[in-house]
Amino acid sequence: MLNINKTIEDKTLTVTLEGRLDTTTAPQLESELKSELTGVTTLVMDFEKLEYISSAGLRVLLSAEKIMNKQGEMKVIHVSDVINEIFEVTGFSDILNIE
Amino acid sequence: MKIKKRHYSLSVKLNALVIAIILALSGGLTAIAYRVNSVRVDQYFKAATASAAGTVAAFVDGDWLGDFLDMIKSDEYRELRARAIEAGDEEMIADYLKEEGWYDAYTDMCATLSLYRDRLGAIYVYTVTLEEGNGFTIIDPDENLFYIATSIPVPPEFANIRMGQRIEPTLSVTEFGWLCSAYENVFNSRGELVCQVGVDIDMNEVMAERHLFLLNMIGFAAVLLLLAVAACMGLMRCMATKPLTMLSDAAVGFADSDRLLSKDDIISLPIRSRDEIGELYQVIRAMQQRILEYLDNLTRVTSEKERISAELNIATRIQADMLPRIFPPFPGRSEFDIYASMTPAKEVGGDFYDFFLIDDDHLGLVMADVSGKGVPAALFMVIAKTLIKNRAQMGGGPAEILRYVNAQLCEGNEAELFVTVWLAILEISTGKGLAANAGHEHPVIRRGDARYELVVYQHSPPVATLEDIRFREHSFKLLPGDTLFVYTDGVTEATNANDELFGTERLLTALNRDPAAEPREQLAVVKREIDDFVGDAPQFDDITMMCLHYTGPERKNMKELTIEAEIENLDKVIGFVDEQLEALECPMKAQMQIDVAVEEIFVNIASYAYVPGKGSATVCMEWEDDPKTVSITFIDRGVPYDPLKKEDPDVSLPAAERAIGGLGIFMVKKSMDEMTYEYRDGQNVLCIRKRL
Numbered sequence A: 001m002l003n004i005n006k007t008i009e010d011k012t013l014t015v016t017l018e019g020r021l022d023t024t025t026a027p028q029l030e031s032e033l034k035s036e037l038t039g040v041t042t043l044v045m046d047f048e049k050l051e052y053i054s055s056a057g058l059r060v061l062l063s064a065e066k067i068m069n070k071q072g073e074m075k076v077i078h079v080s081d082v083i084n085e086i087f088e089v090t091g092f093s094d095i096l097n098i099e
Numbered sequence B: 001m002k003i004k005k006r007h008y009s010l011s012v013k014l015n016a017l018v019i020a021i022i023l024a025l026s027g028g029l030t031a032i033a034y035r036v037n038s039v040r041v042d043q044y045f046k047a048a049t050a051s052a053a054g055t056v057a058a059f060v061d062g063d064w065l066g067d068f069l070d071m072i073k074s075d076e077y078r079e080l081r082a083r084a085i086e087a088g089d090e091e092m093i094a095d096y097l098k099e100e101g102w103y104d105a106y107t108d109m110c111a112t113l114s115l116y117r118d119r120l121g122a123i124y125v126y127t128v129t130l131e132e133g134n135g136f137t138i139i140d141p142d143e144n145l146f147y148i149a150t151s152i153p154v155p156p157e158f159a160n161i162r163m164g165q166r167i168e169p170t171l172s173v174t175e176f177g178w179l180c181s182a183y184e185n186v187f188n189s190r191g192e193l194v195c196q197v198g199v200d201i202d203m204n205e206v207m208a209e210r211h212l213f214l215l216n217m218i219g220f221a222a223v224l225l226l227l228a229v230a231a232c233m234g235l236m237r238c239m240a241t242k243p244l245t246m247l248s249d250a251a252v253g254f255a256d257s258d259r260l261l262s263k264d265d266i267i268s269l270p271i272r273s274r275d276e277i278g279e280l281y282q283v284i285r286a287m288q289q290r291i292l293e294y295l296d297n298l299t300r301v302t303s304e305k306e307r308i309s310a311e312l313n314i315a316t317r318i319q320a321d322m323l324p325r326i327f328p329p330f331p332g333r334s335e336f337d338i339y340a341s342m343t344p345a346k347e348v349g350g351d352f353y354d355f356f357l358i359d360d361d362h363l364g365l366v367m368a369d370v371s372g373k374g375v376p377a378a379l380f381m382v383i384a385k386t387l388i389k390n391r392a393q394m395g396g397g398p399a400e401i402l403r404y405v406n407a408q409l410c411e412g413n414e415a416e417l418f419v420t421v422w423l424a425i426l427e428i429s430t431g432k433g434l435a436a437n438a439g440h441e442h443p444v445i446r447r448g449d450a451r452y453e454l455v456v457y458q459h460s461p462p463v464a465t466l467e468d469i470r471f472r473e474h475s476f477k478l479l480p481g482d483t484l485f486v487y488t489d490g491v492t493e494a495t496n497a498n499d500e501l502f503g504t505e506r507l508l509t510a511l512n513r514d515p516a517a518e519p520r521e522q523l524a525v526v527k528r529e530i531d532d533f534v535g536d537a538p539q540f541d542d543i544t545m546m547c548l549h550y551t552g553p554e555r556k557n558m559k560e561l562t563i564e565a566e567i568e569n570l571d572k573v574i575g576f577v578d579e580q581l582e583a584l585e586c587p588m589k590a591q592m593q594i595d596v597a598v599e600e601i602f603v604n605i606a607s608y609a610y611v612p613g614k615g616s617a618t619v620c621m622e623w624e625d626d627p628k629t630v631s632i633t634f635i636d637r638g639v640p641y642d643p644l645k646k647e648d649p650d651v652s653l654p655a656a657e658r659a660i661g662g663l664g665i666f667m668v669k670k671s672m673d674e675m676t677y678e679y680r681d682g683q684n685v686l687c688i689r690k691r692l
Helices: A026-036 A055-071 A081-089 B006-059 B062-072 B075-087 B090-099 B103-120 B204-256 B276-322 B374-393 B398-410 B503-513 B519-534 B567-583 B588-609 B663-671
Strands: A002-009 A012-021 A042-053 A073-077 B124-131 B134-139 B151-153 B170-174 B177-187 B193-202 B336-343 B351-359 B362-370 B419-427 B432-438 B444-446 B452-454 B474-477 B483-487 B543-550 B558-564 B616-624 B629-636 B674-680 B683-691
Touching (some): A002 A026, A012 A026, A012 A055, A026 A055, A042 A081, A055 A073, A055 B588, A055 B663, A081 B588, A081 B663, B006 B103, B006 B170, B006 B177, B006 B193, B006 B204, B062 B075, B062 B103, B062 B177, B062 B193, B075 B090, B090 B103, B103 B124, B103 B134, B124 B177, B204 B276, B336 B351, B336 B519, B351 B543, B362 B483, B362 B543, B374 B398, B398 B419, B398 B432, B444 B503, B452 B503, B519 B543, B558 B567, B567 B588, B567 B616, B567 B629, B588 B616, B588 B663
Parallel strands (some): A012 A042, A042 A073
Antiparallel strands (some): A002 A012, B124 B134, B124 B193, B170 B177, B177 B193, B336 B543, B351 B362, B362 B419, B432 B474, B444 B452, B444 B483, B483 B543, B558 B616, B629 B683, B674 B683
16 A cells, blocks of 8 residues: 655656555655656655555665756655665665655 | 977977878878889780780681671661661571671571670670771670661770781779770681781779778878877887987076076986987087086185285275375364365275375375386385475475485385376475475466466486486465365376377366365366366376465465556555554555555566467555564566666756656665565566555
């Protein structure tokens, strides 16, 4: 179960995720991002309500990060401890701009 | 029996034949006798008549007759005669004859002829001339004077007779009845032919005699016929019909008898003749004697056979009793469910199965097939079965047991029988086992909820083929839920009417029809499939099967899920794991880490294990208290793959250099306390462990 909420303000896209970002739901996020990223300079991923992330989710984040590195920046906000630990284990905390 | 009517037809036929023969014979004889008699009598009368005519011709006065003939041929006389006939006055002719001086001589001649007639026993003696197809009367003493010089018709046979020609006597029917007529020429003193003398002799009496003779003959023949038929019928009845009827009645009595026949039933009849019937009687007696002897023999052989068959039945029962046949065999044991059956082809077979507890935790399983069939195979089977069980109960692995049994069986194995054996010893508590396969069929196994599959590997030679065989042994492991099916070649080599074999493919199809069925039901299904396949063809070999379903020791702290390895099933797997974790009051963080690990591993299996096909995966959760620990085992039968061997990704690289993928297993490794991998029995077994 993953709910994706998107808000665009000026060239900033804020994506709020709610639920689980796993193998089943990751493709959903990936396609949403792909269609929205054009012209976006700042991507904000709000993980406040994200309960769960697996490697499939990390993969989507990584590819979004790679795109945003070219056209602006990407921020991940409101990361819970549990998910932060995963980011740390996988070295994602060094790649991602976590606030 | 419907032969009663027959002999009537036989006597009727014979009688008809006799009648026909006698009729033909007497008819022929009568005809010949009649004919011979007639010809002889006719000749006699003709000769007598001719001789009479000759006598008369020799003594009549030819010269006078010549003159008289000339006179009556004269015109004068003819006119007179015509007038006299016209007037009806005979005296005119008499007067004329007197006047001309012929009368006295005429009456003398008449008297002479009459005299001859009477003396010769003729009825008519007369003189005529026969010329040119016409008769011309001269003197006939029995006629009046008008008759002189009368033209008379000549009988047809005389039509071409010329004057002076010799005339054969003839027989003819005239207005006077049957006559024999002869003519003789009369010559004058100068030797010239003058006229003929005719003599007629009455044949009526002779003819009447002849008819009487004929009638007598016919009557005689008829009497003869009657006598002959009566005699023939009597003889037939006496000599043929009656004895034949007796014979046939006696034979029918023998044939129709519905009680046991004895020597007293041999027919005894008053037939003493030495003809064919007597012979037939003797032959039938001899035949009955032979039949009784044969029956005697048959009775003896049958009772012998019955005795053997009864003994074989006992042997079959002893053999059947030797095989464990009470199910469930170990009512106290819930770790496994076993069922086995044997359907022998002949009275006693060479197949056997066996299962027994070696100790509390070890189950011995045997499936074997002795070469050959019948009593020898059964005897060998008894020895083999006893040896295997006894030796197995002394301990040791299957190879060791078979080596011992092989040595024992090779001793004095003159009949050169051998036995294929599949022997396994299963540790009930763990599901671990050791097996040896001595030339036996490939076992069939079903892992969890998967399909039944043949387990093919190299076998050792059959037991009792050679001394000092070293038997191969291999370990296996049954997981809870696994099912093992072993059988003999009677299953795969069951043959239908078209000489097709049942084969392993059909066996697997039958087993997979309802793979979850219990062992007893599975055996019934396979047997039914074999029966349907074979149809009316006879069963050549024993059909023996054994099925073991392993449930494993009862474990409270365990839950298991077997599911198709599809990404769509991820939520179900996670749901299954979470349910247990929540029950264990697992902390949020640990639950998430476990969820991630389960997802990574299950998605890995679903994505790569069975490509390009499909298969199932089993997720087994176990937990312990103190310290609170959860272990989850993933089992799949896909391509062997050890995720632990995969190199860890470099997590220090910047985003641009990071490869997509490879992170999942790394995350599992990092978040779990323990992760082990094992490939065994064709299965990837991956186990993770986490302290809560």
